[in-house]
Amino acid sequence: MKPIRLDKFLADSGVGSRSQVKSLLRKGAVCVNGKPAQKPEMKVDPETDEITCREILLSHSEFYYYMLNKPAGYVSATDDNTAPTVLSLLKNVPGRELFPVGRLDKDTEGLLLITNDGPLAHRLLSPKNHVDKTYLVHALGLITADDLIRLESGIDIGEKAPTLPAGAKLLSVKTNNGRAVSLVELTIHEGKFHQVKRMFQAIGKPVLSLKRLSMGTLLLDETLAPGEFRMLTDEELANLRA
Numbered sequence: 001m002k003p004i005r006l007d008k009f010l011a012d013s014g015v016g017s018r019s020q021v022k023s024l025l026r027k028g029a030v031c032v033n034g035k036p037a038q039k040p041e042m043k044v045d046p047e048t049d050e051i052t053c054r055e056i057l058l059s060h061s062e063f064y065y066y067m068l069n070k071p072a073g074y075v076s077a078t079d080d081n082t083a084p085t086v087l088s089l090l091k092n093v094p095g096r097e098l099f100p101v102g103r104l105d106k107d108t109e110g111l112l113l114i115t116n117d118g119p120l121a122h123r124l125l126s127p128k129n130h131v132d133k134t135y136l137v138h139a140l141g142l143i144t145a146d147d148l149i150r151l152e153s154g155i156d157i158g159e160k161a162p163t164l165p166a167g168a169k170l171l172s173v174k175t176n177n178g179r180a181v182s183l184v185e186l187t188i189h190e191g192k193f194h195q196v197k198r199m200f201q202a203i204g205k206p207v208l209s210l211k212r213l214s215m216g217t218l219l220l221d222e223t224l225a226p227g228e229f230r231m232l233t234d235e236e237l238a239n240l241r242a
């Protein structure tokens with residue numbers, strides 16, 4: 001690939017507008033091959049030079065992919081008048097028009113993919129593709145073998161058809177203030193509105209807390225504290241696209 005100006009590379013990578021790019025360069029936020037670079041006219045080779053902005057490696061690509069460990073209290077939307085959005089946790093990161101892939105409820109934690117790759121998001125969310133989603137569920141009450149069978153074989157949650165067969169595993173039961181609290185790992189292959197909460201409601205064991213552990217091949221990086229994020233690795237992205 002032909003060398004191009006650093007400011008053009010940065011604008012193409014989505015770090016900001018032309019004036020934001022100028023300001024980032026002035027502040028020394030950009031490095032080329034590990035050295036601070038401040039000249040907009042500097043020539044870089046997008047294929048061989050390693051260019052970072054605030055220590056995030058940039059690609060000469062319009063698409064960016066972030067894994068967020070969503071904390072409770074944030075809505076999965078690009079903007080909202082009532083509560084902070086998941087995007088407010090990714091301020092000043094490269095990528096124009098980022099959005100969350102699907103929704104987790106405001107009180108749900110865990111894996112959320114944030115990207116600006118519409119076609120990939122569409123593929124992951126399409127009901128036709130039955131992408132697996134695994135959740136860790138704290139539910140009030142003692143989950144019985146019969147409950148697990150009902151969760152697994154499909155259950156009436158008030159939709160036209162029962163839920164699709166799912167995977168349900170009881171991990172533990174603890175007592176909290178004299179009440180049993182069951183920890184269940186649930187894998188579903190669809191994504192109806194409030195699906196997990198409605199499935200547990202249907203067996204009379206309401207959800208106390210919910211955390212998403214995986215979506216398709218993408219697993220939550222447990223080193224990310226709630227509210228932290230990182231870019232997907234090349235391998236994670238390749239697996240997700242496959």
Ligand code: URA
Binds near residue numbers: 195196210
């Ligand atoms: N199911 C729910 O009920 N809530 C979520 O946030 C995700 C799945």
